[in-house]
Structures are given as C-alpha cells and as structure tokens.
Amino acid sequence: MKQLVSFLIPALLLMACGSRERISKDVFDQVNKSMEAKKLSDAQIIQEAMIWGDSISTEAQQLLMQNLHTKVNENGYAEALEFCNINAVPIIEELANTYGISIRRTSTRARNQANLPTADEVPLLEAYQYNVENNIKNESNIQAIAEGDVLLYTKAIVISSEFCLACHGVPTKDLEVDVLSKIDSLYPEDSARDFGLGDLRGIWSLEIPKKAVVNRL
Ligand code: HEC
Numbered sequence: 001m002k003q004l005v006s007f008l009i010p011a012l013l014l015m016a017c018g019s020r021e022r023i024s025k026d027v028f029d030q031v032n033k034s035m036e037a038k039k040l041s042d043a044q045i046i047q048e049a050m051i052w053g054d055s056i057s058t059e060a061q062q063l064l065m066q067n068l069h070t071k072v073n074e075n076g077y078a079e080a081l082e083f084c085n086i087n088a089v090p091i092i093e094e095l096a097n098t099y100g101i102s103i104r105r106t107s108t109r110a111r112n113q114a115n116l117p118t119a120d121e122v123p124l125l126e127a128y129q130y131n132v133e134n135n136i137k138n139e140s141n142i143q144a145i146a147e148g149d150v151l152l153y154t155k156a157i158v159i160s161s162e163f164c165l166a167c168h169g170v171p172t173k174d175l176e177v178d179v180l181s182k183i184d185s186l187y188p189e190d191s192a193r194d195f196g197l198g199d200l201r202g203i204w205s206l207e208i209p210k211k212a213v214v215n216r217l
Contacts, residue, residue, distance in 0.1 A: 027149045027211070034214045046142050046151070049213045053153030054140055057204040060095050060103055061157075064088060069163075077166050078182045085186045089114070100212055105157065107202030111168075111183070111192035120145050120152060121205055128156045132200040144210075151213065153206040159199045168195045 035045070067087065071080035089112070096103040106117045108125055117125055124141065131138045138156040145152045159165065165174040171193060172180070183190050195201060 031149075031210055031214055034211075038214070038217055040214065040217055044217065045210065045213050048217055049142050049151045049153060049208050049210075050140060052213065052216065053142070053155070053206050053208060056095070056099055056101070056103065056206060057140075057153070057155050060092055060204065063091060063095065067091060072163075072166075077176065078178045081167060081179065081182045081186065085112075088112075101209065102207040104205050105202050106205050107157075107192065109191040109195075110202070111187050111190050113189055115202070117205075121154070121203070124152075124154050124205075125200075125203060128154075128203055129200050132156070132158070132198070138200075145207070149210055151208045151210055153204075153208055155204045157201045157203055159195045159197055159201050161197070164201065165195065165197070168192050168201065170194055170196075 034040075068080060068084065071083045092103050092105070104115065106115050106121050106125070108117060108122070108129075110116050120143070124143070127141075128138050130136075140153065140155040143152045143154075144150070159168060162174075167175070167179060167183070169175055175183070175193065183193070192201070
C-alpha cells in the first residue's frame with residue numbers, strides 16, 4: 001500500500017503543477033497576456049488560488065456552522081434539519097456569487113443527492129479518504145480542469161465533533177428517533193449516516209476561474 005501513497009501524492013502534485021493542462025486557444029491567449037503583463041508564473045497563480053480557496057472555504061464553513069448552531073440552540077436538531085434542507089445550498093451559492101466562483105460540498109455518501117461527486121471530484125475524494133484511513137495529513141489541493149481554464153480547489157471536511165454525529169452518526173445511538181424520522185422523510189435516499197469521529201464526511205470543492213486569480217495578482 002505504501003507504493004500507492006507515493007504514487008498518489010506525486011500524481012496529485014504533477015496535476016496541480018499543470019502537466020495535464022490543455023488550454024483552449026482564446027482563454028489561453030487572454031490569460032497569457034495578463035500573466036505576461038504582470039510577469040506571473042503558473043506557480044504564483046496556483047499559490048494564490050490556494051490562499052483564496054482556503055479563505056473562502058473557511059468562510060463558507062463558518063457561515064454554515066453559525067447558522068446551524070443558532071438553529072439547533074433555538075429549536076433542536078430535528079428542526080435544524082429542515083433549515084439545512086432549505087438553506088444549506090442557497091447560503092453557499094450566495095457566497096459563491098459574491099466571489100464569482102462556484103462552491104459546493106460533495107461526498108460519495110451524500111444526504112442531498114445533488115451533492116454527489118462529479119467525475120473530476122471522485123478521484124480526489126478517494127485520495128482524501130485513503131489519507132484519512134492511513135493517518136496521512138490531508139492538505140488542500142489544486143487541480144487544473146476545463147482544459148486549464150479553471151482551477152479546482154478542494155479541502156477535506158471531517159466529522160470533527162459530537163455535534164456532527166447528532167445528524168450524521170449511527171441511528172438510535174447518536175441519531176435521536178425524531179431526527180432519524182425527519183431525515184428519512186426529507187432525504188429518502190440518505191447515505192450520510194453511520195459516520196464516526198474523525199471520518200471524512202466529504203470535501204469543499206471550489207471551481208475558481210484562472211482569470212479571476214490572475215486579476216487578483
Ligand atoms: C441539524 C443536523 C445537522 C448537523 C448537526 C450537521 N449536519 Fe451536515 N447535513 C445536514 C443536512 C440536512 C444536510 C443536507 C443539506 C442539503 O440538503 O444540501 C447535510 C449535508 C452535509 C454535507 C454535504 C454533503 C451531503 O451529505 O449532502 C456535509 C459535507 C456535511 N453535512 C458535513 C457536516 C459536518 C462536518 C457537521 C459537523 C460540523 C455537520 N454536517 C453537522 C444536517 C446536519
């Protein structure tokens with residue numbers, strides 16, 4: 001298994017450094033011009049996308065958690081579930097619009113089936129999962145997608161506390177009966193349960209146009 005890790009990490013790094021990029025002509029010319037004017041290298045752009053991605057995903061996480069904690073304190077977990085059902089995606093989308101990028105949370109074991117991973121996200125989720133299972137620290141990652149026009153920033157989301165288990169833990173042990181029946185009625189295809197502390201719950205996935213990063217530098 002050791003070989004797999006040493007293969008996976010360089011493979012991710014290589015992709016992150018743009019070896020897979022096949023940039024479409026127009027955008028290539030456009031981005032290249034601004035890069036040249038500003039004397040920017042690919043490495044600087046990836047570094048800036050990483051800083052920006054870290055900051056936005058942290059802000060998004062805090063925003064969701066603030067709202068969720070308030071709702072749980074006001075009306076308990078079952079009511080807070082309804083709040084998440086209606087508001088989680090719009091809260092994230094509003095933030096995405098503010099920054100002009102796309103933001104989502106994705107998981108192979110999703111509650112909301114709209115959060116299932118895309119083909120670009122599946123191998124990343126597998127790599128993050130592998131690291132969690134083998135006690136390797138998960139770092140955020142950047143990949144070039146859409147022929148190099150877009151940088152895909154991802155970051156692990158881990159079950160960090162008992163708070164998460166109240167809605168994502170083991171039925172009847174962690175999940176109260178009223179919470180479980182609310183989940184079953186709102187999400188008949190739910191597979192975001194049976195998690196334990198420290199498990200990978202999913203990832204933040206941000207599509208950041210390369211142009212937007214160049215504009216920030
Ligand atoms: C009050 C119940 C509740 C609590 C507490 C809660 N979640 Fe969730 N979680 C939900 C619901 C409901 C959804 C589906 C939201 C939607 O419809 O988009 C969800 C979705 C998610 C998703 C998106 C992927 C998916 O399964 O659709 C992630 C990631 C996630 N939760 C992580 C966490 C983490 C980490 C914690 C603890 C810090 C946590 N949640 C605490 C109810 C909860």
